[in-house]
Amino acid sequence: MQDKAYRRLFWKIVATTLSFSLVPLLALGFSMYHEFRVSYTAKIMESLRTLTENRSNAIDLFLDERISQLNTLAYTHTYDNLSDETYLNSVFTLMQSRSRSFVDIGIINRNGIHAAYVGPYEVKGLDYSNESWFQEVLLRGVYVSDVFTGFRRFPHFIIAIMRRQENRIWILRATIDTEIFEGMVKAAQVGQRGDAFVVNREGVLQTPPRFGEKLFTMSDYPIASRFGGTRLEEKVIGGEHALVASTWLRNKDWLLVVREDPREELLPLAHARLLVLGLGIGGVLLIVVGTVAVARVMIGQLIKSDREKAYLDATLMQSTKMAALGKLAAGIAHEVNNPLAVIKEKVGWIRDLLSEEDIQESENYTEFEDAVRKIDYHVDRAKKVTHRLLGFARRMEPVNEKVDINRILDETIDFLRNEAHYRNIVINTDFCRNMPQTMSDSSQLQQVFLNILNNAIDAVGKDGLISVTTQYRPSDTEICVIIQDNGPGIPSDVLTRIFDPFFTTKELGSGTGLGLSISYSIVEKLGGRVLVASEVGQGTAFSIYLPLRNGYSV
Ligand SMILES: Nc1ncnc2c1ncn2[C@@H]1O[C@H](COP(=O)(O)OP(=O)(O)O)[C@@H](O)[C@H]1O
Ligand SMILES: [Mg+2]
Structure with missing residues (x-):
């Protein structure tokens, strides 16, 4: 009953303290982590945006350069100059000496016939008049194609420039080796799992991605219509979580897609x-x-x-x-x-x-x-x-009277004789013959002896021996009573507590735990002391020392 109340109080204290200390701690931890996550993710996204924009600028710059190179060529030369293949060859060689980004170059007349060509393929004389790119370049003046294989059997794309020379119209057309172009896109493939590729308006891959689909197949990245700037998204693509940045190129309807693995990027x-x-x-x-x-x-x-x-x-x-x-x-x-x-x-x-x-x-x-x-x-x-x-x-207040310890012991033992007999416990006495009379309180002493003898009987239980000895030597200032039993003895951890009030090893209802503590205080009040010696399995001996003249005044 009592124990339950203490336990309930204990849990109450624990629960209140924990809720008051843990709730703020957890709230702080979670909010700090959340803040960190938000700002860190923002930082990652920002660096992804920068990477993507840098790449798209580099690619656009590359295209710009090629276009302006071809523009310069077309507008600084006449059709007659360039349709001379020897001359075209020398110009092409000069261009290639700076950068090997062109594969070939050719001049196409107003009717779509390939009039002059420098390059590794047999395309001279072909008629392009029905090709869509031909119509396109006539319409816009500049045309950049998608990547294709054509008869050249490796991926490339063309840039075509229309020149209006007096009343003559002709077209300068060059093929770009995609290796350099792909290299620029690949530079945005960061980390172990990062990817970067270019898709056209229809979603067809223009450069090979690092993972997944092949060149010229449809990308799994959903294509939106052209938008300005760079779009940042956290997406699940093909079952995988990805951070994706995409931006349209300036010169061409190509979308540069840069993808990062958040697991990798978000490792910190x-x-x-x-x-x-x-x-x-x-x-x-x-x-x-x-x-x-x-x-x-x-x-x-x-x-x-x-x-x-x-x-x-x-x-x-x-x-x-x-x-x-x-x-x-x-x-x-x-x-x-x-x-x-x-x-x-x-x-x-x-x-x-x-x-x-x-x-x-x-x-x-x-x-x-x-x-x-x-x-x-x-x-x-x-x-x-x-x-x-x-x-x-007179029992309550200690009295100071002449007492005969041996007689008190005899009386107390008499009192317990029946109980002992019933349990087959022998109580032996060995009294000092020339015991002096002591000044003390007989009834309180009787209570002390009764308590200790009762404990001894309880400890022995059945069939045992209790011996009561009194000792006095003429030179002593005190007498000694020893009550010894051959019970189970007291383990050392219990021994230190037996004089504590309410300490009992007896089952509920049969022991109050007060006997020894009261005895102890009585003997103390009478000016004496109680000592105990015990050995587990051997028995226990209580020694009560009493002064011949007690220490208190009445
Ligand atoms: N002679 C003894 N032998 C073994 N144990 C003892 C003896 N005397 C006392 N004890 C132990 O000391 C405890 C306290 O004794 P006491 O204060 O008289 O209370 P109670 O007898 O009500 O348990 C007992 O429960 C018992 O464990
Ligand atoms: Mg007792």
């Missing part, structure tokens, strides 16, 4: 989460352990002080009860003593009368004498009872 974030989690768990554990420990100590203190209070209450109640009983007993004893004294006196008188001769001759003389003897005997008995009652009345 995962580390941070682990750190926060670790610190959090550590902190929580520390707080929990600390709280439980503090609550334990607090409850321990509470239990201790409650016990002390209960002990004081119990002893106070006991002494009040005893005082009241004592008063009553003293009153009764006093009231009864007076009539007893009168009866005693009258018995003496009757006895005197019986000694007269004429009465002795009476036939009822023996009956008279017998009655008088019986009355005398029973008055004495009644007197003993009143004496004992008076003794009980």
